[in-house]
Amino acid sequence: MSDVAPGAPAQRLASRATSTLQDTPRQRGRRKTLAQRLNPWIRSLHLYCGVALVPFVLLYGVSAFLMNHPGLYRDIQQTPLSSEALQRAALGPVDAQALAVASVAEMNRVSSGRHEFTLIDPQALKGAPLSLLLDSRGADMRQRYMVDLSHGEGRRIAMQENAAGNASARPARMPLAGQILTLPDTSPLAVPLVSQQARLREAIGASERQPLNGKGTLDFTLEDGSGQRFNAQLDLYSGKLKGQPVGQVQPGAGLGETLTRLHKQHGYKSSVLEWVWAVVVDVMACVMVLWGLTGLWMWWQMKRRRPLGGLLMAAGIGLSAALGLGLHAGM
Structure with a gap:
């Protein structure tokens, strides 16, 4: 025969509920904050967006490097x-x-x-x-x-x-x-x-x-x-x-045009500023490629996320291929 009374589980649950209501402020501070509860969702969103856009990241990084060289x-x-x-x-x-x-x-x-x-x-x-x-x-x-x-x-x-x-x-x-x-x-x-x-x-x-x-x-x-x-x-x-x-300010040289000119600025030239900018372009191109590859590695380590991530990546590859071929045909 067990020494535990039939009503013991119910009594333990009631006891836990009572103790929860009587938690001290220090104990309540140990509970999950809003940020802690959102972090898993944010990580998932970051992961899936990265997987879906990795073809574009790789394409942009490689094209920026080739533009510079x-x-x-x-x-x-x-x-x-x-x-x-x-x-x-x-x-x-x-x-x-x-x-x-x-x-x-x-x-x-x-x-x-x-x-x-x-x-x-x-x-x-x-x-x-x-x-x-x-x-x-x-x-x-x-x-x-x-x-x-x-x-x-x-x-x-x-x-x-x-x-x-x-x-x-x-x-x-x-x-x-x-x-x-x-x-x-x-x-x-x-x-x-x-x-x-x-x-x-x-x-x-x-x-x-x-x-x-x-x-x-x-x-x-x-x-x-x-x-x-x-x-x-x-x-x-x-x-x-x-x-x-x-x-x-020269007409037409607004913020949008300035950013566009910066993106088009490439190549190692005689000006010190232009040379430094070319170095930054190379570094950013390499970092973007590295970001895409490491994102794929992190995604592959999470077996539960492979199916959905794979579908998103396939969709990204298909969309980037369609856009690339379409834009190439119109050039």
């Missing part, structure tokens, strides 16, 4: 340009300080006394780097010519692709903005490069069958007679002057 997936050939040919085409060496001085002098001449511009800190331009990017595109071939105007050196970058053009942002206005400066014959780049197509093609070895465009600027700061300062840009290819008052 286009030579890894394109057949890109780089060859040096003839320094002698570049010099014959007035493509360097060019002194940035002398070019800025000549530009300001021409602005004052064209202004005819309406504005009197003064170059701010010309010594800061002494030895400043000047570069020019020439872009030649055909049906299936794109050639870019990187010219270091400061030293009169350059290289040809040839790649097979069907590249689409990019629209340039509308420049902000300042006095004489939008005007093409015709510099004195003794000035560097006195004749706009855009009007020297034959000499440019000969210097860089570009084909006559492909259109040739250029991009490169000389940046300097001006001050007019009233004390108003301007950030000026001289387009090295067209000779056109651009600029805006100091402190004025």
Whole structure:
């Protein structure tokens, strides 16, 4: 016979209920908080969302890395340009300080006394780097010519692709903005490069069958007679002057466009900030790929979550494949 009375279980339950009502504040503090009760749900949501989106994470991480290193997936050939040919085409060496001085002098001449511009800190331009990017595109071939105007050196970058053009942002206005400066014959780049197509093609070895465009600027700061300062840009290819008052936000350069430009910024360039940004892009690309792979590992360790996670991952792979193929077909 058992020594336990028939009513003992019921008595124990009643005793537990009574003790619960009489818990001390310290005992009640040991109970699960709202955050503790939500944590399992949040972890599950994080896990399943990660599993479903892992194809996109991997695709974004890999594409960001490849964008930063286009030579890894394109057949890109780089060859040096003839320094002698570049010099014959007035493509360097060019002194940035002398070019800025000549530009300001021409602005004052064209202004005819309406504005009197003064170059701010010309010594800061002494030895400043000047570069020019020439872009030649055909049906299936794109050639870019990187010219270091400061030293009169350059290289040809040839790649097979069907590249689409990019629209340039509308420049902000300042006095004489939008005007093409015709510099004195003794000035560097006195004749706009855009009007020297034959000499440019000969210097860089570009084909006559492909259109040739250029991009490169000389940046300097001006001050007019009233004390108003301007950030000026001289387009090295067209000779056109651009600029805006100091402190004025360029039209169209809002938060959304700024973020878009940051995402598109890629490649290791001469600027320290651009170089650091390229390092960050590489690190983020690697971390995103690592995040996706470790998420898959964590999901696989939880046997109970494999069926639902597998379905979500299959759906993500199917959706990403459909989107990728559809977007590729429309490019």
